Amino acid sequence: MISITALIEVKPGYERVMLDALLEVADWVKAHEPTTRGFYISQDSHNACLFTTYERFDDRAAMDRHNSSAAVSRFFDIARPILAGEVTLVTANEVSAK
Template sequence: MLTITAVIRVKPGHQAAMSDALSAVADHVRRHEPQTLGFYVSQDMTDPCVFTTYERFVDQAAMDRHNQSAAVAHFFGIAKPILEGDVTLVTCREICTREQAAA
């Protein structure tokens, strides 16, 4: 299992646009990427300009398909002008997991 964690900072006033753009990617993943096992989007509780994604892929091929998808290209077309700094990406090999249902 491979994962990507992304930390994304947007310019003030662009939080809704980023939230919408990330939600569109999540929807695309849900509908079209069965080998992307999770695509989680979060917004920082103390700094609403900071978003994170946590993405889980069955293998490198699934990660590559996701990263090269039209949905990701469309996302970056929207995101680039509203980013404040670079997106921080951390790619990892998952070593353990424990998921539970949301309360």
């Protein structure tokens, strides 16, 4: 299993825009990506501008399909102008899940 963790911070006032954009990706994943095993979205409890996603894929091909999807492209079109900085991505081989 391959995972991606993303740390995404938006400029103040754009929290809802980011949440809606992330939820749109989640809906796409649910409808079109059976080899994406999870797409989890969190919003920091102390800083509403900070979001985390955790994405789980069967394999690298599944991750590549997801990352090159129309949904991810649209997400970044929405996100780029409202980001407070660079998105931090960590791609990893999952070693344990419970």
